[in-house]
Amino acid sequence: MKNLRTLCMAVASMTATLLAPVASHAADYPNHPIEIVVPSSAGGGTDMMARLFAETAKKSVPQPFIVTNKPGAGGGIGMTEAQRATPDGYKIGVLISELAIIPYLNMTKVTTADFIPIARLNGDPGLIAVRADSPYQTIDDLLAAARKQEGVVSMGNAGSGTIWHLAAAAVEQKTGVKFNHVPFQGAAPSVLALVGGHVDAITVSPAEIGPHVAVGKVRVLAAMADKRLPPPYDKVVTFKEKGIDLVLGTWRGLGVPLNTPPEVVKYLRDATRKTAQDPAFSDALVKANLQPAYMEGEQFQAFMNSQAAYFKTLLASVDLKK
Numbered sequence: 147m148k149n150l151r152t153l154c155m156a157v158a159s160m161t162a163t164l165l166a167p168v169a170s171h172a173a174d175y176p177n178h179p180i181e182i183v184v185p186s187s188a189g190g191g192t193d194m195m196a197r198l199f200a201e202t203a204k205k206s207v208p209q210p211f212i213v214t215n216k217p218g219a220g221g222g223i224g225m226t227e228a229q230r231a232t233p234d235g236y237k238i239g240v241l242i243s244e245l246a247i248i249p250y251l252n253m254t255k256v257t258t259a260d261f262i263p264i265a266r267l268n269g270d271p272g273l274i275a276v277r278a279d280s281p282y283q284t285i286d287d288l289l290a291a292a293r294k295q296e297g298v299v300s301m302g303n304a305g306s307g308t309i310w311h312l313a314a315a316a317v318e319q320k321t322g323v324k325f326n327h328v329p330f331q332g333a334a335p336s337v338l339a340l341v342g343g344h345v346d347a348i349t350v351s352p353a354e355i356g357p358h359v360a361v362g363k364v365r366v367l368a369a370m371a372d373k374r375l376p377p378p379y380d381k382v383v384t385f386k387e388k389g390i391d392l393v394l395g396t397w398r399g400l401g402v403p404l405n406t407p408p409e410v411v412k413y414l415r416d417a418t419r420k421t422a423q424d425p426a427f428s429d430a431l432v433k434a435n436l437q438p439a440y441m442e443g444e445q446f447q448a449f450m451n452s453q454a455a456y457f458k459t460l461l462a463s464v465d466l467k468k
Contacts, residue, residue: 172234172407176209181237182400185224185244186304187217187332191353194434195268195398196240199418202427206420217332220244220307222254229256233403235410238264241401243309246453250461251307258450261401262411265418266446268431269439270351271371271395272313273382275364277340280347285368285388288347292323301325302336302345309396310336310349312457313370315464317349320390340364351396352379356435370394379435397439397453399446415443 200211216224221244228239282288292299303310330336333354358364385392
């Protein structure tokens, strides 16, 4: 018993020693730049949101936010890096909807329980889009082609196990069609593949396809939303309007590793709230076709947990194989 007590005291002392430097620096936080790890490639909706946040946050945070992109494994690489960072507030992660998905695909061990959430900032429905010159004029045309011959329609996505891969699989489940799923290293590469004629269609968010829609290169066939979206997508039919009960989308927020000092968490939450309430940020989001969807830390945690439960159930009934 004495040896066990001695061991416990030694472990406690070691833990205190390891955490002491973090705690000692919390009082003057932040005193150098803060890194934001984006778990996707540059140019996509997640990257845009992070960069808009970093730019607007300059008004309330004395140190700059530096955005770094770590794509791969459905967002698992970037979010794992953020989760394993020193818990001092100088490396924060962009948490995306895939955090509630990829643990069930054995693509990462990181889950929604492995972060202290700062806030949710954005939420967008999924879209199915084709090139402007595509023979598929409507969602009915595309589904009919996919139903007629299995795998004839190639459907690009942001990577295996991402929300957009799962969104296309959910369309298959709801309609009985079969696509040829083509994964890319992020949404931006999938959009370029569509524009370049390498795939027939993609599942994507409004932000990621917006610039190409604006110049007439891409046409959106359907939205996975409860109701029609604001312009320029107000003429896009929803799956619900077609009698298909499918509402699915992405969300994006910020989180820090467990054991981050409470005073640092509070600082980041306060600064994030101020940034989210700044019209410059919300207006920039809307202009980029990203819908503001602010949610406080604890509420964001409950939301993420509910999403994890939802996707766990959905994945049990969706065949994600090609």
